[in-house]
Amino acid sequence: MNGIRLCATGSYLPDHVVTNDDYAKIVETSDEWIRTRTGIVTRHIANGDTTWSMGVKAAKRALEAGGISPEEIDLVLATTVTGDYITPSLSCVIQHEIGAVNAACIDMNCACAGFVYALDAAHKYLCASEVKTVLVVSAEMLSRITNYDDRTTCVLFGDGAGACILQRGENRFASHLGADGSGMQLMFGLYPPQKTPFNDQPAVENEISKIPMGTGMLYMEGREVYKFATRVMPEAIEKSCAKLGISTTDLDWIVPHQANIRIIQTAMKHLKLPMEKAWVTIQHCGNTSSASIPIALDELVRSGKLSRGDTIGMAGFGAGLVYAGAVLEY
Numbered sequence: 034m035n036g037i038r039l040c041a042t043g044s045y046l047p048d049h050v051v052t053n054d055d056y057a058k059i060v061e062t063s064d065e066w067i068r069t070r071t072g073i074v075t076r077h078i079a080n081g082d083t084t085w086s087m088g089v090k091a092a093k094r095a096l097e098a099g100g101i102s103p104e105e106i107d108l109v110l111a112t113t114v115t116g117d118y119i120t121p122s123l124s125c126v127i128q129h130e131i132g133a134v135n136a137a138c139i140d141m142n143c144a145c146a147g148f149v150y151a152l153d154a155a156h157k158y159l160c161a162s163e164v165k166t167v168l169v170v171s172a173e174m175l176s177r178i179t180n181y182d183d184r185t186t187c188v189l190f191g192d193g194a195g196a197c198i199l200q201r202g203e204n205r206f207a208s209h210l211g212a213d214g215s216g217m218q219l220m221f222g223l224y225p226p227q228k229t230p231f232n233d234q235p236a237v238e239n240e241i242s243k244i245p246m247g248t249g250m251l252y253m254e255g256r257e258v259y260k261f262a263t264r265v266m267p268e269a270i271e272k273s274c275a276k277l278g279i280s281t282t283d284l285d286w287i288v289p290h291q292a293n294i295r296i297i298q299t300a301m302k303h304l305k306l307p308m309e310k311a312w313v314t315i316q317h318c319g320n321t322s323s324a325s326i327p328i329a330l331d332e333l334v335r336s337g338k339l340s341r342g343d344t345i346g347m348a349g350f351g352a353g354l355v356y357a358g359a360v361l362e363y
Contacts, residue, residue, distance in 0.1 A: 036205050036362065037155065037199050038201070040099045040101065040198040040200050041198045042197045042330055042331040042335075043196045044193065044194065044324075044327065044331035045195075046192075046318065047087070047193065051076055051077075052064075052075050053068065053073070053075070056184075056187065056188050060182070062184050070293075071189060071294060072294025072316055073316060074317060076318060076319030077192055078176045078192055079174050083174070084115055084117050085116075085117050085130070087174070088127050088172030089130040089131060091170060091172065091195055091331075092127055092196045095168070095196040095198050101198055103131045104133070105135075106133040106198075107136055107163075107164040108136055108139070108166075109125075109128050109139070109168045110139050110151040110170070111124035111127060111169075112140070112143065112147030112148055113140070114142055114323070114352075115178060123172065124170070125138045143323070143353070143355050144220075144322065144323065144353055145292065145351030146349035146351050146355045147323030147349070148169065148195070148324070148326045149210075149326065149349050150210060150357050151169045151171070152169065152347070153210055153357065155169055156199075165200060167200075169198075171196070171322075171324040171326070172194035173321050175251070175320070176191070180251060186253050189320045190251070190319055191321050192321060193328050195325075195326070195327025195328040196331075204363070205362040206362070207273045207277045208358065209359075210356075211356050212356070213261070214353065216353070217352070218254075219258050220251070220258055220352040220354070221251075222249060222251050222252070222352075223241065223249065224249070258350075259293065261354055261356075262300075263299040265348075265356040266290070266350060267300045270284075270347075270358040271304070281304040281306060284345070285310065285339075285343040286310055286311075286345045287345075287348075288329050288345055288347045289313075290320075290351070291320060291321070291329060292320045293315070293320075294313065294316075297311055297313060323351075325349075341363060344363070345360070346359070347361070
């Protein structure tokens with residue numbers, strides 16, 4: 034199968050930084066408790082930003098870094114679980130704001146695995162259609178759906194956006210996508226109940242709707258999600274490597290979803306790779322859902338430590354439950 038070329042990356046983090054001590058003022062927690070259990074020290078919280086505006090800033094930085102004009106973009110793929118509008122799509126708003134007048138637009142909701150799902154979709158479009166250039170943007174405002182009364186989850190989440198531009202190329206690429214819908218009740222956020230002048234029946238219940246919680250806020254059973262993540266993250270990378278006929282030890286860098294430092298450490302151990310090969314941003318970004326991998330990828334690219342020809346493994350997991358892995362030759 035043909036490969037793809039990662040042309041450029043970009044990211045954006047809101048200026049407002051919230052520390053662990055700030056959380057200790059609103060819930061029963063401490064800096065030590067958060068650091069030791071999650072690896073998080075600070076996170077960026079939107080204060081005047083929107084999901085689309087963060088995505089636009091990340092996209093513009095990617096375009097600038099690649100020296101690519103907006104008119105060259107054939108397809109915008111956007112991922113988010115925290116869009117500003119039910120409709121129009123995030124991708125359409127970004128397309129307009131950056132001037133990508135020739136681009137088709139698609140939104141994807143694959144939770145924290147969204148960016149890797151979008152990479153897989155971009156690869157397929159580039160290899161099997163007239164599309165030549167794809168802009169992928171992942172933007173999240175998790176502060177919008179965080180339950181700030183839940184001390185076990187509110188400390189985890191941050192806001193931000195990441196973007197990349199992909200074109201047809203000979204660089205090797207493989208991915209592995211998966212899901213387990215039986216775990217849907219382990220992490221979710223509910224829309225408000227539907228009420229119209231024409232319905233008087235209660236909504237059909239499932240395992241999610243039976244769990245009482247604040248409408249629109251995130252709920253997570255951390256221990257069970259941890260078990261899922263530590264199993265599927267290395268598995269997704271291993272299966273992606275197998276498609277390319279390489280070993281995980283051939284990977285130069287791992288850019289994982291930044292959910293919990295312990296998950297990353299366990300995954301790296303399973304992959305038989307040292308932590309030095311994992312690019313970690315969780316300490317200053319927290320969990321930014323689908324934006325976490327592209328934000329980390331942009332930091333890695335701009336660090337100067339990534340060289341053309343290096344092979345990158347990426348893996349994400351999230352509500353659904355979904356997971357995805359990819360291996361990309363840079």
